[in-house]
Structures are given as structure tokens and as C-alpha cells.
Amino acid sequence: MDDALARPLPDPGDKWEVQVRKGCLELAILAVLWSGRLYGLEILRKLADGSALIVPEGTVYPLLSRLKAEGLLTSEWVEADAGHPRKYYKLTASGRRRALQMARFWSTFSANLDGLLAPLQKEGR
Amino acid sequence: MTDPEIGQRKMKQYLQELAAALRRLPAEQVRDIVEELRSHIVDKTSGNLAPDSVDRVLIALGSPQDLAGMYLADDLQVRALASSSPVLVLRSLFRWASLSFAGFLVLLGSIVGYFLSASLICCALLKPIHPHTAGLWQIPDAADPYSYSIRLGFDSVPPGSKDVLGWWIVPLGLAVGFALFFLTARLGLRSIRRLRRASPLTAYRKKVEDLQ
Numbered sequence: 001m002d003d004a005l006a007r008p009l010p011d012p013g014d015k016w017e018v019q020v021r022k023g024c025l026e027l028a029i030l031a032v033l034w035s036g037r038l039y040g041l042e043i044l045r046k047l048a049d050g051s052a053l054i055v056p057e058g059t060v061y062p063l064l065s066r067l068k069a070e071g072l073l074t075s076e077w078v079e080a081d082a083g084h085p086r087k088y089y090k091l092t093a094s095g096r097r098r099a100l101q102m103a104r105f106w107s108t109f110s111a112n113l114d115g116l117l118a119p120l121q122k123e124g125r
Numbered sequence: 126m127t128d129p130e131i132g133q134r135k136m137k138q139y140l141q142e143l144a145a146a147l148r149r150l151p152a153e154q155v156r157d158i159v160e161e162l163r164s165h166i167v168d169k170t171s172g173n174l175a176p177d178s179v180d181r182v183l184i185a186l187g188s189p190q191d192l193a194g195m196y197l198a199d200d201l202q203v204r205a206l207a208s209s210s211p212v213l214v215l216r217s218l219f220r221w222a223s224l225s226f227a228g229f230l231v232l233l234g235s236i237v238g239y240f241l242s243a244s245l246i247c248c249a250l251l252k253p254i255h256p257h258t259a260g261l262w263q264i265p266d267a268a269d270p271y272s273y274s275i276r277l278g279f280d281s282v283p284p285g286s287k288d289v290l291g292w293w294i295v296p297l298g299l300a301v302g303f304a305l306f307f308l309t310a311r312l313g314l315r316s317i318r319r320l321r322r323a324s325p326l327t328a329y330r331k332k333v334e335d336l337q
Contacts, residue, residue, distance in 0.1 A: 039164070040161060040165055041168050041169065056185070056187070057185045058185070058186045058187035058192050058195065059195065061158070061161065061162065061165070061192070061196075062196045062199055063199075065158070065196060066200075069200070077160075084163075084167055085160070086164050086168075087157070087160070087161045087164065
């Protein structure tokens with residue numbers, strides 16, 4: 001397998017971890033698109049490289065289609081050197097606003113949670 | 126048959142099944158989805174479509190039916206959330222009901238809610254037309270002395286029955302009927318949002334099982 005995307009989670013039965021990953025997926029997709037347009041597989045690869053977001057591939061394409069339907073992304077087909085066209089996604093203005101909003105929420109949220117977790121981390125050492 | 130031809134055939138079959146499962150969407154959108162996944166499969170097998178690589182890529186994507194299910198659920202939801210029409214709410218819930226038990230319960234609840242609300246509103250509207258048969262009736266019953274029934278007034282009331290609300294059914298039936306209608310729509314839409322977050326998990330679990 002040439003990437004980690006299709007690898008099962010260490011413990012697929014762990015609902016909470018799956019939920020956390022999934023909850024972050026939307027933000028992660030908007031974030032990887034922040035600096036420019038990408039096609040589906042590039043998005044998947046960036047998600048796998050840049051984070052612990054091991055994402056089942058089958059969930060990303062329908063999610064991209066929903067984000068597009070919600071007006072956060074636009075897409076266009078681009079003829080590639082590979083000999084076949086690829087569908088590129090790009091953030092819309094409202095997608096950029098939404099990404100910023102989610103990122104702000106995430107920063108506050110994770111800082112607060114880290115504060116709560118400090119005693120546990122001391123214990124863990 | 127050479128290897129790339131076998132791979133090509135596997136990919137073609139997968140995409141055909143996907144298109145068949147997506148047939149409820151506009152043709153343009155189906156073509157778009159199918160082409161996007163074709164380009165994904167070709168890219169992931171580095172363009173050579175070796176049968177083993179194609180198999181791995183297809184397993185990672187999940188079955189065409191599961192994948193289509195996620196597209197369809199998202200599509201209906203977006204429309205249901207935008208319109209809150211009972212038909213779309215129920216269609217969307219119907220789809221979720223096939224994916225999860227919670228979805229099934231919500232679907233049942235919504236059907237009951239819409240049905241009751243429609244009965245109350247019809248009853249209130251029919252009271253002026255059939256004043257002696259429409260209404261909320263208490264009907265004598267050997268097993269249960271308090272058996273209530275909403276009657277629309279198309280056949281005569283059993284002897285000994287009592288019209289509980291009389292003409293009050295008109296304002297009360299309309300008020301409660303409409304309140305119930307909006308409550309059901311709201312609960313349905315809220316569940317659609319919630320189930321949307323929960324459901325890819327089911328598909329994902331299945332995929333993990335398939336891989337093992």
C-alpha cells in the first residue's frame with residue numbers, strides 16, 4: 001500500500017477516537033485547501049502526511065461533494081499531464097470564512113482542554 | 126487477457142455499479158462523481174491498472190453501494206435541511222433508516238408524528254362538514270373503558286360514543302395539529318444532522334472488517 005490512508009485504525013472499535021477524527025475532518029480538508037486548489041487524491045495524501053488523520057478514502061469524496069453543495073468549495077476539471085482530467089477543489093469566500101471560524105474555535109477549545117489535561121499528563125510521566 | 130485489461134474491467138464494473146446506485150441523482154452529477162473516482166483509481170494505481178492494485182484501491186473505497194449511500198444521504202440532507210418539506214424529511218430519514226437502527230426509530234417516530242398531525246388537521250377541517258361524525262370520540266369498549274378515536278366523519282359513530290371536544294376540535298385540532306407538524310419537522314431535521322455525523326462510522330467499520 002503506497003500510503004497510510006486505507007490502514008485500519010489501531011482499534012476500530014474505539015468509538016470516541018473515530019468520532020474525534022471524523023469531527024476534525026471537515027476542518028482539516030478546509031485547512032489543506034487554504035493555500036490553493038488540490039484534487040481529491042492530493043487532499044487525501046496531505047491529510048495522511050500532515051496529521052494523524054487516517055481517513056477512509058470512501059468518506060472523503062462524498063464529504064467534498066457535500067462541502068461543495070454547502071457552498072464552501074468550488075470544483076473544476078483540469079486536463080493533466082497524466083493523460084486524464086482531474087477534479088480540483090478550491091475554497092470559496094464563504095469556505096475561507098468558515099475555515100477561519102472553525103480554526104479559531106479549535107484553538108480556544110484545544111487550549112482549554114489542554115489546561116484540563118495538564119494534571120493527567122503529569123501523572124502519566 | 127492482459128493484466129491492465131483485467132484491471133480495467135474491474136474498475137469499469139465498480140464504476141458501473143456506482144453509477145447504478147446513484148441513479149436517483151441528476152445524470153450530470155452522477156457522471157461527475159464517476160469521473161472523479163475513475164481519476165482517483167487511475168492515479169492510485171500509477172496509471173498501470175494492475176489487477177492487484179485495482180483491488181486494493183477498490184477495497185479502500187468501500188463497496189459501490191456504501192459509497193453511493195454516503196453521496197445520496199448527503200444530497201438528500203442538504204435539500205431537506207434547506208426546505209424542511211415533509212416529503213424530503215421522510216425520504217432523507219428513510220435513507221438513514223436503512224443505515225442505522227437509530228435512523229429507523231427516528232423514521233418511525235416521524236411517520237407517527239406527521240400522521241397524527243395530518244389526522245388532527247383533517248378532523249378540524251371536516252368538523253363543519255360532518256358535525257355529527259367528525260371529532261375526537263370516546264368509544265365504549267369492553268376491554269378499555271377509555272378508548273379514544275380521532276374520526277374524520279365518513280361513517281356513523283358506534284352507539285354510546287361521546288363527542289369529547291365538540292366544536293373545540295376546530296381550534297384545538299388546528300393548533301395541536303400544526304404544532305405537532307412543526308415539532309416533527311424540527312426533530313426530524315435535528316436527527317438528520319445528528320445521524321449525518323454518526324453514520325460514516327458504520328460504513329467505516331464495515332470497511333475495516335473487509336480489510337482484515
